[in-house]
Amino acid sequence: MRHKKAGRQFGRDTSSRRAMLRNLTANLITHERIETTDAKAKELRRVAERLITKATRLGKVAYTAHGELSPGDRARRLHAERLVGSYIPRWGVATDGKKVDIIAKVMIDLSKRFEGRPGGYTRIIKLGPRRGDCAQMSLIEFIDAPPVADAPAQAAEPVAAAEPATPATTAG
Known part of the structure; x- marks a missing residue:
């Protein structure tokens, strides 16, 4: 029996x-939205929201410059940064190829963005089954993520008419 055993194992x-x-x-913190399976998205939500909550509980200490903080606040911020850094890597690569400091993004950007919000920082949108193995897919994103820029519809190039196929003739 699996009583009181939280979390998925994913085999x-x-x-x-x-x-x-x-x-x-x-990847969720770097890109602010990712596409994954339903089960992974639900488990990811637990992890990501706990990390963001660690930063938001600091209040203004999380995004104030180090020079302006008292020694006690510096210690609180350093401890929170180390807790967040113990779980996620320090650096990530954005879509445009630039390096992103993930821990700084959590501590500065996300903590300021979700400062007054008591949890519920992510949204899961069901996308339907994946082609190939029919796994249920979802889009997980931060609730105030910037909208996706739709690609302009490109006019389809007319396909040149191919030569009509002639029936193969057999010799002999």
Whole structure:
């Protein structure tokens, strides 16, 4: 019986599961929305929201410059940064190829953005089954993520008419 055993196993051992969730969390923070399976999105929500809550509980200390903080506030911020950094990697790569400091983004950008909000920082949108294995897919994003820029509809190029196929003739 699995009474009081929270979390999904995903058919993986602990280190593989933790690595997968670390990478999903880092990608969610870097790109602000990712597409994944329903089960992974639901588990990712637990992890990501706990990390953001650690930063938002600091209040203004999270995004104030280090020079303006008292020694006690510096210690609180450093402790929170180390707790967040113990789970996710420090650096990520954005879509445009630039390096992103993920921990600074959590501590400065996301904590300021969600300062007055008591949880519920992410939204899961069901996308339907994945082609190939029919796994249920979802889009997980921060609730105030910038809208997706729709690609302009491109006019389809007319396809040149191919030569009509002639029936093959057999010799002999």
